[in-house]
Amino acid sequence: MVATLPPIGIGTWQNSDPEQCADSVRTALELGYRHVDTAEHYGNEQSVGEGIERAAVPREEVFLATKIHPVTGGLTYDEVIEEADASMNRLGVEYLDLLYVHWPVGDYEATATLRAFDDLVDDGLVRNVGVSNFDIDLLDEARRTLETPLFAHQVELHPFLPQPELIDDAQRRDYNLVAYSPLARGEALDHPTIRDIADRHGTSPARVCLSWVTSHDNVVAIPKATSRRHLEDNLASNELELDENDIASIDAIEQRKRFVERDGAPWQ
Structure with a gap:
């Protein structure tokens, strides 16, 4: 069985203030987070690395993930090797726990791009490989091409974009589905169904959303947070157990909205 990620990690997209980013990563780790997610394209790898360095947590206890972007770096074989090295230098680490293809x-190109990922694993520089923003056909192609088992697929996933097909694939193929924007950029927190469940449990809407996301087998969440209060609130979702009626109510939300788009995305 694939190794299991912590249910809640810290996302760092749009955490662009260097000191705030470093401090939020440090705070998260000292609160108990162990999964830190960044990307070359976010422009904050150096700050993330500084936060990890400042935290009173051994590097080997931190699961660090980053992504190579097809625009800022490139995804040819040589570019993947070069950009992985550049990411490690910015992060100040000797290896990456997880490296993603950020966008297909x-x-x-599956053969050349993923051969570089396999070679990085063989060289001990990357421990696990992942993809992000793929569809089922691209996932199948990636699995056929990789020699290394696919460890994770990162996608937008929240009550307005529940991604049942991708959840089913992750469960059947036994890899981690990593949910970004799990609070729907905050919009899900105001939905009447979410608020009603939060009120009945005496908890926050954020905890309800995150508990719903992670109630699915093989699914973890990486909400972005910068303040200590939000970091604590998100992590506390681990302690909330929704019942079957709660989950069914959220599943029944009909609103559908995708917040992250880009030209060439496979769902377009």
């Missing part, structure tokens, strides 16, 4: 666009 631009010069992404």
Whole structure:
């Protein structure tokens, strides 16, 4: 069985203030987070690395993930090798726990791109490989191409974009589905169903959303947070257990909205 990620990690997209980013990562780790997610495209890898360095947590206890972007770096074989090295230098680490293909666009080509990922694993520089923003056909192609088992697929997932097909695939194929924007950019927190469940449990809407996301087998969440209060609130979702009626009520939300789009995305 694939190794299991912690249910809640810290996302760092749009955490662009260097000091705030470093401090939020440090705070998260000292609160108990162990999964830190960043990306070359976020422009904050150096700050994330500084936060990890400042935290009173051994590096080997931190599961660190980053992503190679087809625009800022490129996804040809040589570019993947070069950009993985550049990411490690910015992060100040000697290895990556997880490296993703950020988007299957631009010069992404499964054979050349993923051969580089396999070689990085063989060289001990990357421990696990993942993809992000793929569809089922691209996932199948990636699995056929990789020699290394696919460890994770990162996608937008929240009550307005529940992604049942991708959840089913992750469960059947036994890899981690990592949910970004799990609070729907905050919009899900105001939905009447979410608020009603939060009121009945005496908890926050954020905890309800995150508990719903992680109630699915093989699914973890990486909400972005910068303040200590939000970091604590998100992590406390681990302690909330929704009942079957709660989950069914959220599943029944009909509103559908995708917040992250880009030219060439496979769902377009």
